[in-house]
Structure formats: C-alpha cells, structure tokens
Amino acid sequence: MVARLSSSAIALGWLVRLRWHAALGQALTVAVATRGFGLRLPVLPLLALVATTAVSNLVLALWLRRAPTVRPALLGGVLSFDLLLLTGLLALSGGPANPFGMLYLVHVTLAALVLGPRWTVLIGLLAVLGHASLFAFYVPLPEVTGVPAGGTVASLHVLGTWLAFVLTALVIVFVVARVAAALKDRQEAVVRSQQFAARAEKLASLSTLAAGAAHELGTPLGTIAIAANELESLILEEPHEALEDARLIRDEVERCRDILERMSARAGRSLGEVPERTTTGAVLARLKEQLGAAELARLHFDAGPEELPLVCPVRGLVQVLANLVRNGLHASDETQGIVTVSARGDAERLRFMVEDHGTGVPRALLPRLGEPFFTTKPAGQGMGLGLFLSQTYAELCGGRLELASEEGRGTRVTLELPCRTEAVHVAG
Template identity: 45%
Template sequence: MRDAHAINLSWLLRLRWGAIVGQVALVLGVHFGLGMEQRLGPLFATIAVAAASNGALGLWARREHPIREGLLWSVMALDVVVLTVLLDLSGGPFNPFSALYVVHIALAAVVLRAGWTWALAGLAVSCFGALFVDSSPQHHIHDMRLHLEGMWVAFALAAGFIVYFVQRVTRALGVREAELVAARAASARHEKLTALATLAAGAAHELSTPLSTIAVVARELERHLARTGAEASPLEDVRLIREQVARCRDILTQMASDAGASQGESMVPLSAAALVEEALAGLPGRERVRAEVDARAREARELVPAHAFARAIRGVVKNALQASGEEGRVRLELVREPEGWRLTVEDAGAGMPAEVLARAGEPFFTTKAPGEGMGLGLFLTRAVLDQLGGRLVLRSAPGEGTTVVLTWPAGGLRQSAALPAGASRVQLAP
C-alpha cells in the first residue's frame, strides 16, 4: 500500500502545481483580460498558502517518510478549503469554477478508500453550501451569458483534469503491478533454482554410493562372463547396465553443476564479446552459427557470472542448432542499446505451437528426444538473467522458427571506455 500511496502522492503534487499555475493565470486573465476587477491581494495570498503547502509536502516526501492515507485526505481537504476561499473572493456560488469541486471528489474516489472519499465529499458539499450562506448581492453575476460560458469552460477543465489524472494514476499503478508480478515470478524461479540445486546435490550424494556399487559389480560380472566364455547376449546386457549407470551419474553431475553455477558463482569483469566467444568455443556445429557482434562489445568490461552466463548462452545456441537440423544455420546478434545489451539467437527450425511456447522455460520441460536434454537450459538462462536484472523473451510460431532474445543492463565494473555510437560490427569467424 505504501507504493500505491507514494504514486498517488507524486501525481497529486504535480496536479497541485498545475492547479496553482492555472489559478494565477485565471485570476490575472479575468482581472486584466476581461476587465473584471478582482481582489488580487487576498486571492494571491490564498494561492500562496496552497503553493507553500505543496512545496513543504514535496520536501517531506523526498525524505521517504511513511505515507498514510490520512495524509492524502488532509492534502485534498486543504485543496477543497482553498478552492472555497477562492470562490468566495471571486463571485461566491455564482462563480462557474465551482464545478471544480467535482475534480476533488473524483480524485478522492481514485486514491482513497470509501470512508475517506465520503468524508471529503461531505466536506466539499459543506464548503459549497457555505458559499450560499455568505453570498451577498454584490457577488451576483448579472451577465447570465458570461456565467453560462464560464460554466462550460469550468466543466471542460474539470473533465480534462479528471480524465488526465485518473489515466496517469491508473497507468502508473499498472506499471507497478507489472513490476510486482515480474518480481514475484523471479522470486519463484529463484526458489525453484534453489530447490533444484538442493535436490541435485542431495541426489548426487545419496545415489553416488549405490551407483558406484552397481558399476563395480557390473564390471566384475562382465569380466567373469568373459573368462567363462559366456554368450554375447549376457555380456551386452551387462555393458548396457554399465552404460546406463554412467549416464545416471552424468545427469546428476550436470544438474548439480548447472544449478550450482547459477546459484553461487562470483562476478568477474568480462566483455560481452568474450562472453559470446567463450559460449561458442568448441560447440558442435559452431560452423553453422553466423555471429554478428557490435564492436563496442569488445571494449567495455562488466561484472558478470562468466561461467554460468557462458553456459546459458551456449545452451540457447545449442537448442537453436538442434532445432535447425543438420544443415540449417543459426544467426546470433549482439548489439549495444541505450539501456544495455541485447543478444538475439534465431534458428531455422520448425517453430513451436502456442501451447509449447507457453511452457518453454519450465524446469524439466523439453520436447527433445530422450538423452538430448533435460529441459533446464532456458530455465537456468532466465535465472542468470534475473541475477543481472535482465530478461529472456521467446518468439516462435509453427513454420517460422524460434527467436530467443536475451537482454541485460550495462553496468558493473568497466575497465575500458566504450567506442562512440555508430561503431561498426565485426564478424566472428566460425
């Protein structure tokens, strides 16, 4: 709730400054432009009270004090009182800008709960009624046409204020809600990654002894069968047992290695280009990858978890190569953007239907054949990017291939300056 109150207060401060400027312009326009004499001294003194309160409120808000709903109501109640005084000094209930009471009530309905909103509405109705009690004949506006035109202008201003403020506050709250959803998703992924690392470490520890025992016994059995001249079929079965045991141990080792690297690796200074080169080094099918890297990526060094990040990029490129088939090519592009780095990997595969795309990135979800992957690549890549404050986006459709976009902010330790904007790209040799 504090975040919502802070957003509401920031926009309320801006709206009050706009209202103060508008009040000054309106008083001067009526007094000098229309030739209708106004009591400039009391009017400007009242506006000065509003300006001073807004300045003090802005300074107070910068100190990150707790923001309570009662504070928002007090600020809006002060605005209702100020509006009442201004109306009383410039026509009373016949002033067409009495329609601005509606603005305060509408804003209260957006930023306050029901009880506070009704309290402000009651205050506004009471203040408006007090104008009639204090009304005197000299306050009456005799030119009814001018009064009606003023009511029209006041209505237009009130409608504009309401629409603008409500839309901006709603949009700001929507952005904040999206940030909270993203933060919750990142937290959930972090918890899954922690659970995966714990599971992998525990499984490796608990299963290492029985798997080793099975491997030793199978080896001794294979030797015994070979010495006794057994048929080929039992020997093949024993060798199959040993192969599957070795595969189980490799899976446990890979799970523990991947999850552990993503969880606990220290940051080291490395250029983005070096990161890509490390990811592609020794990758089967590397000759089918066409890599375009911004020349600035070779200059700026930034703090990254180099091993985990390189493995993550390597996993994405490996997926693209597998999806593209034995002859298909993969395009990799690394560019420097104002907000950070963007790495795009495009394959020449068959693409993914919507239901598969929706699940891509879930741990242990894979469409590959058994033995080709465990469904952890995209999940671990997203975990590494979360650690850096970045994002992973997938775009795919049947028959159009798949595009994976990795973005992360430029930051950390920079050991050399980047080249100026417009620097050329260089081609990494296959």
C-alpha cells in the same frame, strides 16, 4: 528490484504536480478578473490563500522525496485541506455565483479513483458542505466596472460558467488518465515481481534438489571409484577384458561426478558469480570448449563483423548457450541439420541466437516452453530444466529469452542481454 509504490503515493505525486498548476491558475484568474474584467475583489486575502496552496505544496513535495511510503489518510487530508482552500477562494469571489464551484468535482473524482469508500464518502460530504456554506458566508461580487463592448454581466457569467466547465472536464480527464496509467504501470511491475519471485522460489528448490543429490550420491560414487581402482590393481594378471571393464567403471563414475557438478552449477552457483568483462568472440570460444567434436561438426558459428564487448556472468552465459545448442542439436537429430550460433548487437544490447532446422514446436506448446519439468522431448531424454534455467538467467541479468518456432521448419532461440549487468544473486 521493483519499486513498490502504493496507489496513494502515486496519486499524491500527481496531486503535487496538479497543485502547482492550480496555484498558478488561481493567481492568473485573480489577475484577469481584477485587471481584465475590472472586478473589485479582495485581492490580498485571495492571494494569501493562493500562497498557502503554494507553500503547503512545497512542504509536501519535500516530504514526499524523503518518505516514499504514503498512507491513504495523508492523501485524504491533503484533499480535505484543498477543499477548505477552494471554499475560501469561492467565498471571497462571489460564493455560489462563482462558476468555478465545479472544481469541487475534481477532488471527489480523485478520491473515488484512489481512496477507499470511507474517504470517498468523507471527501464527497466535505465538498457538498463546502458548496452549501457558500450560500451563507460569501462576499458578493460587486458591479463590473469594465465589461467588454457589447457585453453584459449575464454574458460574462455565461462565459465564466463555460470556462469553468471546460477547465473542470480537462483537469478530471488529465488526473484520471495519468493516475490510471501510473496505477497500471505499478500493477504490471507487481505482476513481474511476483513472476520473478515464483521463478526464484522454483530455482531455489532446484538448487536444493541438486545439492541433495550431490550429497547423497557423493559417498557411494566415491566408494565405487575406490573399488574400481582396487579391482584394477587386483586383476593386472587377469584377462585384458576385465581390466577394461574396471577402467570403464571408473570413467563412468567420473562422468557422473561431472554431470552432478554441472547440474549444481546450472541450479544456482553460476548465477551467483561476479560479472566479468569479455567479448562475444570469447564467449563463443568458451562455448566451443564445452562441446564435443561430434557436436561441433554440426555447428556453424557467426560472431558477426566485429567482436562486441559485454560485462556479464560469463560461466553462466556459456552454460546457457550450451543448453540451447544441445536442444537445437537434439531437435535436428533426424535430419542431422546444421545448427547456427550467432551474435549480434549494438552499444546497449546483445543478442545470441541459436537456430536449428529440426522438427520445431507446435504453436500450442510455445507458451509452456520454459516451465520447469515441461519438455517436448521423449520420456527419459529431458526434464525441461534447461530452458527454465536459461530464461531465469536472462531475467536476472536484465535481459530476456525469446523463442520462435514453426512445426516442421525449426526453432530460433534469442537470448538478449544488456551489454553491462550487475552481479546476479540467487538463493541456493
């Protein structure tokens, strides 16, 4: 399940980290100004404001762990509170003469990045009013008692201005880059979630279609089966050819039932099964049981140097591999080429690969493979559901399905799965 974090929650998380650094930087700045440069500042009030930042940030961090849903108003309130604290710090340390007034820009930048126009305007106005208030209410900087040798008060102010500019630029770059990266990750997660929901919806529709077909065809097929059995008993003394026709009808009815059951399983039931512990060799063995003798004659199995363990919905996996194998066999019907089925992996991921040397797929059509009802097979020979369901199975198990093909040289399909996956549930 994809976590749905709002942009405000992401920004508030980074603001909490930034406020810890800010509190530490403020305390260090007070220490350097008083101890290093000998400035006579009201240390206790300054440290009280720094402590207020730290304590409020601790409360905010604890609250954020319990309440992941964050409204923009909370982020705007925190930024407004920080503006008041910054104004207090500057008022106690020189007011408009303090070069660290540039830090107002950090709050305005963050508001413009993640908040709406109204909050951005409000934060901007508060920053302007805060800086303007420094001209009326501030504690002037006293004379410096210890200026470095060869230095002057003017040079010290220039140095402070440069340091404030560098610090402000670095903080803005850091905040914008990290928040933008987090928002990009969130956007990608939302896109993946939407794609997953769209596939699940299509899969549910296919499941409903399969269930409806099974329900509608079950009764007439049952009637045909009964009629075929009665026909067999009535014509025991009739020519042998009629008896064979009756048995053929019965066999075809059973075949139709099997097809409907497999269709229904592929549409959803196999994807809702409980994962089982198995190995790659056992999966390939069960795959062989699903295939006919003519199909097995054109297959080459390569289980690798050793069997690898995995935990997954085994029935669904075998059905997916059977679909991929039959696609490969169909693609190489003209050449009667061999289709290779192999398994490789490590302690974390497994890869089942099905490779044929058939006609291949044009490069322009590759992106569309996996769409429901899109197929490169001739009309009447496929509905394009096999790859769609295979890709859905892979995604639901936390894996992926990759196709590589070159026209005229064949296709390689790679099904990559984690060695252990949770139970998979699909509507339908």
